[in-house]
Amino acid sequence: MDKKLITIKQRYGIIGFEAALDYAIHIAVQVAPTDLSVLITGESGVGKESFPKIIHDNSANKHGQYIAVNCGAIPEGTIDSELFGHEKGSFTGAVEARKGYFEVADGGTIFLDEVADLPLSTQVRLLRVLENGEFMKVGSSKPQKTKVRVVAATNVNIVERIAKGKFREDLYYRLNSVPIHIPPLRERKDDIFLLFTKFANDFAFKYQIPPLQLDEDSKKELINYPWPGNVRQLRNVTEQMSLIEKERIIIPDILENYLSPHTISNLPALLVHDKEIPPQFFERELIYKFLTDLTKEVAELKILVNELKNTKSRLPESKTVPFLDFQPVEILEENN
Numbered sequence: 001m002d003k004k005l006i007t008i009k010q011r012y013g014i015i016g017f018e019a020a021l022d023y024a025i026h027i028a029v030q031v032a033p034t035d036l037s038v039l040i041t042g043e044s045g046v047g048k049e050s051f052p053k054i055i056h057d058n059s060a061n062k063h064g065q066y067i068a069v070n071c072g073a074i075p076e077g078t079i080d081s082e083l084f085g086h087e088k089g090s091f092t093g094a095v096e097a098r099k100g101y102f103e104v105a106d107g108g109t110i111f112l113d114e115v116a117d118l119p120l121s122t123q124v125r126l127l128r129v130l131e132n133g134e135f136m137k138v139g140s141s142k143p144q145k146t147k148v149r150v151v152a153a154t155n156v157n158i159v160e161r162i163a164k165g166k167f168r169e170d171l172y173y174r175l176n177s178v179p180i181h182i183p184p185l186r187e188r189k190d191d192i193f194l195l196f197t198k199f200a201n202d203f204a205f206k207y208q209i210p211p212l213q214l215d216e217d218s219k220k221e222l223i224n225y226p227w228p229g230n231v232r233q234l235r236n237v238t239e240q241m242s243l244i245e246k247e248r249i250i251i252p253d254i255l256e257n258y259l260s261p262h263t264i265s266n267l268p269a270l271l272v273h274d275k276e277i278p279p280q281f282f283e284r285e286l287i288y289k290f291l292t293d294l295t296k297e298v299a300e301l302k303i304l305v306n307e308l309k310n311t312k313s314r315l316p317e318s319k320t321v322p323f324l325d326f327q328p329v330e331i332l333e334e335n336n
Contacts, residue, residue: 004029012050015198016191020183025054031178032058037130039115039175040153042182045232051180052111052151061149064108067101072114079122081138090139102135106146115152115175116161123168126150130174150175185227185234192223195231199238210248212241218255225259 008025009015031038032055040048049068056066074082081091085100101110112118118126129135130150134143152175161167185192196214204211214222227233237258245254 008054012054014047014050015195016188017194018183018188018191020181021188021191024051024180024182027178027180028054029058031055031180033060034178035060035149036177037149037175038151038178038180039172040151040180040182042153042155043184043228043230044155045230046182046184047231048153048155048182049111049113051182052109052153055151056109056111056149059109059149061108065105066109066111067105068111068113069101070113072117076119079119080125083122084125084135084137086138087140090137094139097137100135100137102129102146102148103144105148107148109149109151112150112152114154116154116156116158116167118167120166120168123171127168127171127174130171185230189223192227192234193219195234196222196238199235200242203239203242207242209242212238212245213249214255215249215251217252218250221252221255221259 005022005025008029014021014025028038028051038052038055040051042048052068053066056062069083071079080086081094081098081100083100083102085098085103086094088094088097112126125135129146129148133145133147135146136143158167158172162169162172185195193214200212203209229236240258241250241254247254
């Protein structure tokens with residue numbers, strides 16, 4: 001194996017020998033010296049956060065600021081201020097001017113995690129930065145220059161978001177100058193047991209307990225499990241077993257307690273005691289009930305709005321009720 005590749009894996013804690021993973025690291029190192037934008041794709045929990053650091057540390061911006069921003073965790077009303085800053089008095093609560101991340105990280109790198117969650121208005125601002133290196137603070141009409149390397153990541157299909165009108169196509173192509181895809185854990189079967197062993201030893205050292213071991217049947221089950229939460233889920237499962245289980249040799253009956261089907265879905269599910277009934281059945285029932293109740297409430301709301309409209313039309317002009325002047329029917333039609 002390439003010595004540089006080994007060094008990078010050791011430095012950033014990347015474990016595995018899968019060819020697709022090695023290729024992703026290779027692309028990150030190759031693109032680092034350029035100023036091209038990079039879009040990192042992959043499911044949640046695969047370890048995408050390591051790759052922007054690889055790119056930054058091997059770039060000309062390595063002495064500048066590195067800022068990681070979780071776009072999905074910032075409220076829509078404040079994200080423009082967080083990214084681009086604001087002027088004093090530009091909105092309620094803006095008691096003083098504030099620098100945004102693109103100003104603070106000038107000459108460095110910004111990692112935009114969950115970039116697909118950006119509001120469309122913010123996407124327009126980001127596109128301007130990528131096209132000409134300019135941005136404007138909230139409440140300002142004066143453009144400012146910044147030289148920031150942008151690395152973005154997402155765990156959703158952006159092409160589908162574009163088709164639904166939730167993501168700008170021009171921004172996608174700007175961000176996707178160089179794509180890097182991180183494979184899911186289920187496609188790295190040879191790495192699964194290696195990762196488990198590393199985590200088991202780490203937790204044994206951390207909690208001063210003997211490390212976990214798997215018998216052959218448990219090892220097969222571990223490798224064949226789909227791991228929807230990827231490396232993050234494997235790490236969590238290993239930590240839970242390390243702390244909870246008294247036996248240090250794990251057999252399938254023990255392992256299955258931590259790999260039950262309800263850990264696969266991100267939807268809330270009822271606990272299923274009858275193993276012959278799939279948990280997805282209950283999830284469908286919950287969704288169906290929710291949609292049915294929602295439809296009923298919308299129908300009742302329409303009846304109420306029509307009644308209010310009719311009441312208004314029967315009132316003399318001089319006795320018009322002020323709070324009915326907002327024309328609720330037209331508002332509902334606009335929202336639809």
